[in-house]
Amino acid sequence: MAAQLDDLIHQPLRLKIMAALYADREAGPVEFSRLKAVTQATDGNLGSHLATLEKAGYVEILKDHVGKKPRTRAALTPTGRKAFRAHVDYLREVVEEVGDAP
Amino acid sequence: MGMTPNEAAAALSDIERTTERGHVLRGYRAGGPILMLWGLIWAAGYVAMGFLPQDRWGLMWLVLDLVGIAGTLLLSRGSRAEKQPMNWRMIVAFVALLLFFFATFSLFRASAVEPYLAFPGLVTGLVYIGMGLWKMPRYLWIGAILMIATMVGFFFFQPWLTFWMAGFGGGGLFLAGLWLRKL
Numbered sequence: 001m002a003a004q005l006d007d008l009i010h011q012p013l014r015l016k017i018m019a020a021l022y023a024d025r026e027a028g029p030v031e032f033s034r035l036k037a038v039t040q041a042t043d044g045n046l047g048s049h050l051a052t053l054e055k056a057g058y059v060e061i062l063k064d065h066v067g068k069k070p071r072t073r074a075a076l077t078p079t080g081r082k083a084f085r086a087h088v089d090y091l092r093e094v095v096e097e098v099g100d101a102p
Numbered sequence: 103m104g105m106t107p108n109e110a111a112a113a114l115s116d117i118e119r120t121t122e123r124g125h126v127l128r129g130y131r132a133g134g135p136i137l138m139l140w141g142l143i144w145a146a147g148y149v150a151m152g153f154l155p156q157d158r159w160g161l162m163w164l165v166l167d168l169v170g171i172a173g174t175l176l177l178s179r180g181s182r183a184e185k186q187p188m189n190w191r192m193i194v195a196f197v198a199l200l201l202f203f204f205a206t207f208s209l210f211r212a213s214a215v216e217p218y219l220a221f222p223g224l225v226t227g228l229v230y231i232g233m234g235l236w237k238m239p240r241y242l243w244i245g246a247i248l249m250i251a252t253m254v255g256f257f258f259f260q261p262w263l264t265f266w267m268a269g270f271g272g273g274g275l276f277l278a279g280l281w282l283r284k285l
Contacts, residue, residue: 005104015113019120027128037285038124088117094110 003089008056010087013041014049018084021059021076029062029073050074058083126238127285134283135177137244138276143170145272148219152264156215171196199225216256219263223252223271244278 009018016039024030030038036046053059058080062073076084105113147166151159174192203222212218227249234242251274255266 010105010113012116015116016120019117020124023121023124024128034127034285037127038120040123088114091105091110091114091117094105094107095114097107 002086003093004086005090006083006087008052008058009084011049013039013045014053015087016041017046017049017053017074018058018076018080018087021074022081022084025076025081029060029075032072032074035074053080129238130240130282130285132178133238134279134281134285136174136279137282138279139173139177140170141272141274141276141279143167143272144275145268148264148268148272151219152268167196167200199229216260216263219267220252220256223255223267224249226271227252240282244275247278248274 009015017035020035020038021030032046035041035050036043039046041049050059050061054061057077060075060077062075064071064073143166147163150162154162171193174196178192203225206221207218227245227247230241230245230248232245234240234245248271251270252267255263255270259266
């Protein structure tokens with residue numbers, strides 16, 4: 001996927017969520033509480049932005065139980081990974097263009 | 103509409119900061135159980151020092167340290183977040199620390215046994231403070247508390263120093279490990 005601005009990812013909290021999930025892509029799905037700590041978001045905010053990313057097909061939400069405790073985890077989908085990489089490439093291009101300007 | 107270079111640079115910094123915060127939290131989580139293990143070893147060692155004759159201390163610590171190293175390797179292997187290079191670094195750091203203890207004891211020979219009991223608490227505290235300053239701020243608190251507890255034990259509870267070090271050093275490290283593991 002070519003470098004391109006992704007308006008959905010551009011929102012600051014969604015950018016953090018995507019960055020956190022991308023950094024943990026090899027370690028498997030990330031627990032909601034951990035994602036909350038990494039992004040420094042509130043429960044409600046995080047839940048609502050995760051839902052937006054899920055609807056776009058960028059994030060997969062997994063709900064299960066550990067013993068009797070409910071657990072919510074999130075992971076990037078292949079589409080989400082590609083979109084994030086393309087967005088980061090776009091950001092780098094914009095910054096580098098200034099550096100290359102005469 | 104596109105982004106300005108400033109907006110793009112700010113977004114890239116945000117990504118970098120988030121990734122870094124994730125690494126630090128992962129480090130805490132991986133380090134928690136290891137700290138708990140060393141807290142138990144520390145407590146067991148100092149309690150044993152309170153009961154065993156001094157000529158058995160060296161062998162006892164050698165056995166406990168080997169158990170600790172083996173446990174550390176197992177725990178860090180179990181943590182998927184930490185990749186292999188950490189293992190040899192941990193071993194090198196541990197061996198360097200042991201050599202430092204022996205070298206210091208040879209240079210500054212204490213006339214009483216208490217400084218030998220307290221010194222590991224100070225050095226371990228210093229190591230954690232270094233880790234805290236470098237990347238993981240929570241270790242700064244752990245190191246500072248360990249150093250302060252060691253000095254309080256040395257000056258005010260010297261007759262019970264081994265048990266003080268077991269309780270406040272070992273127990274403290276165990277609780278610190280629990281604190282880190284929660285993240």
